[in-house]
Amino acid sequence: MRAQVIVLAGPSGAGKSRLARRIAERWGLSILRLDDFYKSGGDPTLPVITVGANAGIVDWDHPDSWLPEDAMAALTALCREGRAQVPVYDIAHDGRTGWQELDLGGAGYFLAEGIFAQDIVAGCRDAGMLAAAYCVTQRPIVTFWRRLTRDLKERRKPPLVLLRRGLDLMRGQRRVVADAVAKGCVQVTPHEGYAAVAALLGTPTRAPRG
Numbered sequence: 001m002r003a004q005v006i007v008l009a010g011p012s013g014a015g016k017s018r019l020a021r022r023i024a025e026r027w028g029l030s031i032l033r034l035d036d037f038y039k040s041g042g043d044p045t046l047p048v049i050t051v052g053a054n055a056g057i058v059d060w061d062h063p064d065s066w067l068p069e070d071a072m073a074a075l076t077a078l079c080r081e082g083r084a085q086v087p088v089y090d091i092a093h094d095g096r097t098g099w100q101e102l103d104l105g106g107a108g109y110f111l112a113e114g115i116f117a118q119d120i121v122a123g124c125r126d127a128g129m130l131a132a133a134y135c136v137t138q139r140p141i142v143t144f145w146r147r148l149t150r151d152l153k154e155r156r157k158p159p160l161v162l163l164r165r166g167l168d169l170m171r172g173q174r175r176v177v178a179d180a181v182a183k184g185c186v187q188v189t190p191h192e193g194y195a196a197v198a199a200l201l202g203t204p205t206r207a208p209r210g
Helices: 016-027 068-081 117-126 140-153 159-171 173-182 190-201
Strands: 004-009 031-033 083-090 095-103 109-113 130-136 186-188
Touching: 004 016, 004 068, 004 117, 004 190, 016 031, 016 109, 016 190, 031 068, 031 083, 068 083, 068 109, 068 117, 109 117, 117 130, 117 173, 130 173, 130 190, 140 159, 140 173, 159 173, 173 186, 186 190
Parallel strands: 004 109, 004 130, 031 109, 130 186
Antiparallel strands: 083 095
16 A cells, blocks of 8 residues: 555534644645535435425435445545546536546545545455544534534525524434444544644644634
8 A cells, every 4th residue: 555544524514624624734645525426416316305394405414425436446546556536526516527636646644534434434444544534523513503604605505404404413413423433433623633643643743722
């Protein structure tokens, strides 16, 4: 293997992307964004919410809404060859808009983050590709607020839909975290996750707050 992956899982809005950026900037690592492996909006196999106020809309928080086999293929190429072709996913266009090459530049580690990241932990571990796996989490109300403000800013859905869906996800956050832990992730706050990666990479740096 030329490289190993550090997996960052966790609920939507928990701070995975922000933590990944901080780590990448500090150590010069590449980031594989697993959310780019979502299915396109017109895919007939997309799961649909069947109960509650949001019944009838696509459930983008269900694992059947993404393509784990494609994600594992990219992860394998990155670990074995140091580069891979990865999709470019545009929420505004509701699907893939192209491809780009992700090159690790010779680094021995890279990051993979996304809300379904826990589902690739076992496969990566079995293949000898896993360096570490963390589930990033914060208090449910903090995650709810960060997710809502992000989604409103990006206009992902009508405000009322985002509010209702956000409340449902907040109530289910403990279940999401428990699932990630059961699949091999270590539960951490963003601060703890940064410190854990610093220890893994052998850099005696102090984890900043925030």
